[in-house]
Amino acid sequence: WRTSSDDVGVTGYRILRDGVAIATVSETTYTDRNLSPATTYRYQVVAFDAAGNASAPSAPVDAATAGATAPVRYSFESGTEGWLVSERCVNIWTSGSIAHAGRRSLALYLDRTASTTPGYAAVQPAGTLLPGATVTLHVYLKAEATNVRAMPYVQDANRSWLTGPRVTLTPMQWIPLTITIPATAAAPMHRVGIQFSTSGAAFSGYVNVDDIRW
Numbered sequence: 200w201r202t203s204s205d206d207v208g209v210t211g212y213r214i215l216r217d218g219v220a221i222a223t224v225s226e227t228t229y230t231d232r233n234l235s236p237a238t239t240y241r242y243q244v245v246a247f248d249a250a251g252n253a254s255a256p257s258a259p260v261d262a263a264t265a266g267a268t269a270p271v272r273y274s275f276e277s278g279t280e281g282w283l284v285s286e287r288c289v290n291i292w293t294s295g296s297i298a299h300a301g302r303r304s305l306a307l308y309l310d311r312t313a314s315t316t317p318g319y320a321a322v323q324p325a326g327t328l329l330p331g332a333t334v335t336l337h338v339y340l341k342a343e344a345t346n347v348r349a350m351p352y353v354q355d356a357n358r359s360w361l362t363g364p365r366v367t368l369t370p371m372q373w374i375p376l377t378i379t380i381p382a383t384a385a386a387p388m389h390r391v392g393i394q395f396s397t398s399g400a401a402f403s404g405y406v407n408v409d410d411i412r413w
Contacts, residue, residue, distance in 0.1 A: 200227050203246035203254065213245040215256060220245075237266040269335065269412040272325065275305045281322045282408075287311060288318030288395060297407055299337040299373045304409035312347075313401040320408065321352075321392025327413070328353075328388045333379040334413045336393060340368040341405040349406075350394045351378040356385040367398070368406070 203209045214222040214229050217240060222229060234240065240263075243256040273280050275293050284291045287310055294306035305320070312318045328334070338349050351363040363378030376393065393408065 200244055200257065202227055205246075205248055205252070207248040207250045207252065209246050210249045211247055213247065213253070215243040215245065217241050218243075234264050236264055239263045269333075271300070271410060271412050272327070273305075273322070273411040274301050275303050275409060276301050279305060282320055283322070285319045285321075287313075287316050288320050291320065294407060297339060297341070299339070299409035301409075304339070304407040307395075307406050307408065308404070309347075309395055309406060310403050311401040312395050312397060312403070314396050314398065316401070317394050317396040319392055319394055321390045324388050324391045326387050328380070328391060329386055330355075330380050330382045330384045332413045333377060334391055334411070336376045336408060337373045337410045338368060338376060338393065339373050339407040339409070340370050341407060342402070343370045344397075344402050344404065345370065346397045346399045347402050347404075347406070348396050348398060349374070349376055350396070351376040352390075352392055352394055353378060353380055353384070353388055354390040355380075355388055358389060359385070362394075365396075373409075 211223055211225045213220050239261055241259045241261050243259050245256050246254040279291055288307050289310045290308035292306050293303045295303050298304045307320055309318045336351055340347050347368045348365050350365040353361045368374050
Protein backbone atom coordinates (compact mmCIF):
# COMPACT_ATOMS: atom_id res chain seq x y z
CA TRP A 200 0.00 0.00 0.00
CA ARG A 201 1.04 3.64 -0.27
CA THR A 202 2.80 5.48 2.52
CA SER A 203 0.52 7.55 4.74
CA SER A 204 1.49 10.87 6.35
CA ASP A 205 0.20 13.48 8.82
CA ASP A 206 1.44 16.54 10.72
CA VAL A 207 3.09 14.41 13.44
CA GLY A 208 4.47 11.60 11.30
CA VAL A 209 3.20 8.08 10.73
CA THR A 210 5.12 5.50 12.74
CA GLY A 211 3.35 2.28 11.79
CA TYR A 212 0.41 0.39 10.37
CA ARG A 213 -2.08 -1.96 11.96
CA ILE A 214 -3.21 -4.87 9.74
CA LEU A 215 -6.83 -5.99 10.00
CA ARG A 216 -8.01 -9.36 8.72
CA ASP A 217 -11.80 -9.70 8.59
CA GLY A 218 -12.02 -6.71 10.92
CA VAL A 219 -9.63 -8.11 13.54
CA ALA A 220 -6.14 -6.66 14.15
CA ILE A 221 -3.52 -9.34 13.46
CA ALA A 222 -0.22 -7.46 13.20
CA THR A 223 1.57 -4.12 13.45
CA VAL A 224 4.30 -3.20 10.97
CA SER A 225 6.43 -0.19 10.12
CA GLU A 226 6.78 -1.08 6.43
CA THR A 227 4.13 -0.79 3.72
CA THR A 228 3.96 -4.53 3.03
CA TYR A 229 2.77 -7.51 5.04
CA THR A 230 2.69 -11.28 4.36
CA ASP A 231 -0.04 -13.24 6.11
CA ARG A 232 0.75 -16.90 6.83
CA ASN A 233 -0.83 -20.09 8.20
CA LEU A 234 -4.14 -19.48 6.45
CA SER A 235 -6.78 -22.01 5.49
CA PRO A 236 -6.85 -23.24 1.87
CA ALA A 237 -9.58 -22.16 -0.56
CA THR A 238 -10.67 -19.30 1.72
CA THR A 239 -11.33 -15.60 1.03
CA TYR A 240 -10.06 -13.05 3.57
CA ARG A 241 -10.72 -9.31 3.78
CA TYR A 242 -7.84 -6.97 4.68
CA GLN A 243 -7.65 -3.34 5.81
CA VAL A 244 -4.83 -1.10 7.03
CA VAL A 245 -4.94 1.51 9.81
CA ALA A 246 -2.11 4.07 10.04
CA PHE A 247 -1.06 5.53 13.37
CA ASP A 248 1.36 8.28 14.39
CA ALA A 249 3.75 8.92 17.24
CA ALA A 250 1.03 10.72 19.20
CA GLY A 251 -1.21 7.64 19.14
CA ASN A 252 -3.65 9.00 16.59
CA ALA A 253 -5.08 6.39 14.20
CA SER A 254 -6.61 6.77 10.78
CA ALA A 255 -9.87 5.26 9.68
CA PRO A 256 -9.45 1.76 8.19
CA SER A 257 -8.53 1.72 4.53
CA ALA A 258 -10.93 0.47 1.88
CA PRO A 259 -11.15 -3.32 2.19
CA VAL A 260 -9.28 -5.63 -0.20
CA ASP A 261 -10.22 -9.30 -0.59
CA ALA A 262 -7.64 -12.04 -1.19
CA ALA A 263 -8.22 -15.76 -1.66
CA THR A 264 -5.90 -18.63 -0.84
CA ALA A 265 -5.39 -21.52 -3.25
CA GLY A 266 -7.15 -24.81 -2.71
CA ALA A 267 -5.38 -27.61 -0.93
CA THR A 268 -3.46 -29.98 -3.20
CA ALA A 269 -4.60 -33.57 -2.90
CA PRO A 270 -1.80 -36.06 -2.16
CA VAL A 271 -0.45 -38.24 -4.96
CA ARG A 272 -1.70 -41.84 -4.62
CA TYR A 273 -0.04 -43.31 -7.74
CA SER A 274 3.11 -41.80 -9.23
CA PHE A 275 4.49 -44.95 -10.95
CA GLU A 276 8.02 -44.07 -9.91
CA SER A 277 8.46 -47.56 -8.43
CA GLY A 278 6.59 -49.66 -11.02
CA THR A 279 3.01 -50.30 -12.09
CA GLU A 280 1.91 -50.13 -8.44
CA GLY A 281 -0.77 -52.79 -8.72
CA TRP A 282 -2.46 -51.51 -11.88
CA LEU A 283 -3.76 -54.12 -14.34
CA VAL A 284 -5.15 -54.04 -17.87
CA SER A 285 -8.00 -55.92 -19.53
CA GLU A 286 -9.92 -56.37 -22.80
CA ARG A 287 -8.47 -54.15 -25.57
CA CYS A 288 -5.85 -52.60 -23.28
CA VAL A 289 -3.30 -55.36 -23.66
CA ASN A 290 0.05 -54.28 -22.25
CA ILE A 291 1.26 -52.28 -19.26
CA TRP A 292 4.66 -51.05 -18.04
CA THR A 293 6.30 -47.89 -16.73
CA SER A 294 8.02 -45.43 -19.02
CA GLY A 295 10.62 -42.75 -18.45
CA SER A 296 9.98 -41.09 -21.81
CA ILE A 297 7.21 -38.84 -20.49
CA ALA A 298 5.66 -37.96 -17.14
CA HIS A 299 3.14 -35.50 -15.80
CA ALA A 300 4.98 -35.32 -12.49
CA GLY A 301 8.21 -36.96 -11.42
CA ARG A 302 10.24 -39.04 -13.88
CA ARG A 303 8.00 -41.93 -14.91
CA SER A 304 4.43 -42.70 -15.90
CA LEU A 305 2.26 -45.75 -16.52
CA ALA A 306 2.42 -46.77 -20.20
CA LEU A 307 -0.44 -48.69 -21.85
CA TYR A 308 -0.92 -50.22 -25.28
CA LEU A 309 -4.42 -50.19 -26.77
CA ASP A 310 -5.05 -52.84 -29.43
CA ARG A 311 -7.96 -52.05 -31.78
CA THR A 312 -9.86 -50.23 -29.09
CA ALA A 313 -13.25 -48.94 -30.24
CA SER A 314 -16.65 -47.90 -28.88
CA THR A 315 -17.85 -51.51 -28.78
CA THR A 316 -14.50 -52.99 -27.76
CA PRO A 317 -13.09 -50.75 -25.01
CA GLY A 318 -9.91 -51.26 -23.05
CA TYR A 319 -9.48 -50.89 -19.30
CA ALA A 320 -6.71 -50.03 -16.85
CA ALA A 321 -7.58 -50.25 -13.16
CA VAL A 322 -6.34 -50.87 -9.64
CA GLN A 323 -7.78 -51.91 -6.30
CA PRO A 324 -7.27 -48.64 -4.43
CA ALA A 325 -6.04 -48.06 -0.92
CA GLY A 326 -8.59 -47.72 1.86
CA THR A 327 -8.15 -43.95 1.78
CA LEU A 328 -10.49 -43.75 -1.24
CA LEU A 329 -13.85 -43.08 0.41
CA PRO A 330 -17.27 -41.73 -0.59
CA GLY A 331 -17.14 -37.99 -1.25
CA ALA A 332 -13.57 -38.05 -2.56
CA THR A 333 -12.66 -36.53 -5.93
CA VAL A 334 -10.16 -38.55 -7.96
CA THR A 335 -7.99 -36.81 -10.56
CA LEU A 336 -6.05 -38.81 -13.16
CA HIS A 337 -3.87 -37.48 -16.00
CA VAL A 338 -3.81 -39.17 -19.42
CA TYR A 339 -1.51 -38.56 -22.38
CA LEU A 340 -2.36 -39.80 -25.89
CA LYS A 341 0.93 -40.61 -27.61
CA ALA A 342 -0.51 -40.43 -31.13
CA GLU A 343 -2.09 -37.96 -33.53
CA ALA A 344 -5.50 -39.65 -33.41
CA THR A 345 -8.42 -37.33 -32.61
CA ASN A 346 -11.10 -39.89 -31.77
CA VAL A 347 -9.70 -41.61 -28.66
CA ARG A 348 -11.80 -41.18 -25.52
CA ALA A 349 -11.14 -41.85 -21.85
CA MET A 350 -13.61 -42.15 -18.98
CA PRO A 351 -12.68 -42.47 -15.30
CA TYR A 352 -14.70 -44.93 -13.23
CA VAL A 353 -14.99 -46.38 -9.76
CA GLN A 354 -16.59 -49.61 -8.58
CA ASP A 355 -17.78 -49.49 -4.99
CA ALA A 356 -18.01 -52.36 -2.52
CA ASN A 357 -21.26 -53.52 -4.15
CA ARG A 358 -19.51 -53.52 -7.57
CA SER A 359 -21.75 -50.65 -8.69
CA TRP A 360 -20.21 -48.64 -11.51
CA LEU A 361 -19.73 -44.92 -10.93
CA THR A 362 -18.47 -43.00 -13.95
CA GLY A 363 -17.04 -39.56 -14.63
CA PRO A 364 -17.26 -37.57 -17.87
CA ARG A 365 -16.09 -39.28 -21.08
CA VAL A 366 -13.37 -37.03 -22.52
CA THR A 367 -11.93 -36.95 -26.04
CA LEU A 368 -8.16 -36.89 -25.63
CA THR A 369 -6.11 -34.17 -27.27
CA PRO A 370 -3.07 -35.66 -29.02
CA MET A 371 0.28 -35.14 -27.32
CA GLN A 372 -1.11 -33.36 -24.26
CA TRP A 373 -1.74 -34.31 -20.66
CA ILE A 374 -5.48 -34.27 -20.10
CA PRO A 375 -7.00 -34.39 -16.58
CA LEU A 376 -9.90 -36.74 -15.84
CA THR A 377 -11.95 -36.36 -12.68
CA ILE A 378 -14.62 -38.33 -10.88
CA THR A 379 -16.30 -37.48 -7.58
CA ILE A 380 -17.54 -40.50 -5.66
CA PRO A 381 -21.11 -40.03 -4.42
CA ALA A 382 -21.61 -39.91 -0.67
CA THR A 383 -24.02 -42.84 -1.08
CA ALA A 384 -21.38 -45.18 -2.57
CA ALA A 385 -20.65 -48.32 -0.56
CA ALA A 386 -17.17 -48.35 0.99
CA PRO A 387 -14.53 -49.58 0.54
CA MET A 388 -14.01 -48.88 -3.17
CA HIS A 389 -13.28 -52.04 -5.17
CA ARG A 390 -11.72 -50.48 -8.29
CA VAL A 391 -10.65 -47.15 -9.69
CA GLY A 392 -9.69 -47.03 -13.33
CA ILE A 393 -10.03 -45.69 -16.84
CA GLN A 394 -12.06 -47.00 -19.76
CA PHE A 395 -10.62 -46.24 -23.21
CA SER A 396 -12.78 -46.20 -26.33
CA THR A 397 -13.15 -44.28 -29.58
CA SER A 398 -15.73 -42.38 -31.56
CA GLY A 399 -15.55 -43.97 -34.98
CA ALA A 400 -12.64 -46.06 -36.20
CA ALA A 401 -10.73 -48.40 -33.89
CA PHE A 402 -7.43 -47.21 -32.45
CA SER A 403 -4.18 -49.05 -31.78
CA GLY A 404 -1.41 -47.19 -30.03
CA TYR A 405 0.03 -45.88 -26.78
CA VAL A 406 -1.36 -43.84 -23.89
CA ASN A 407 0.27 -42.85 -20.61
CA VAL A 408 -1.31 -42.32 -17.20
CA ASP A 409 0.25 -40.44 -14.30
CA ASP A 410 -0.17 -38.31 -11.17
CA ILE A 411 -3.32 -39.85 -9.70
CA ARG A 412 -4.63 -37.99 -6.65
CA TRP A 413 -7.51 -37.86 -4.20
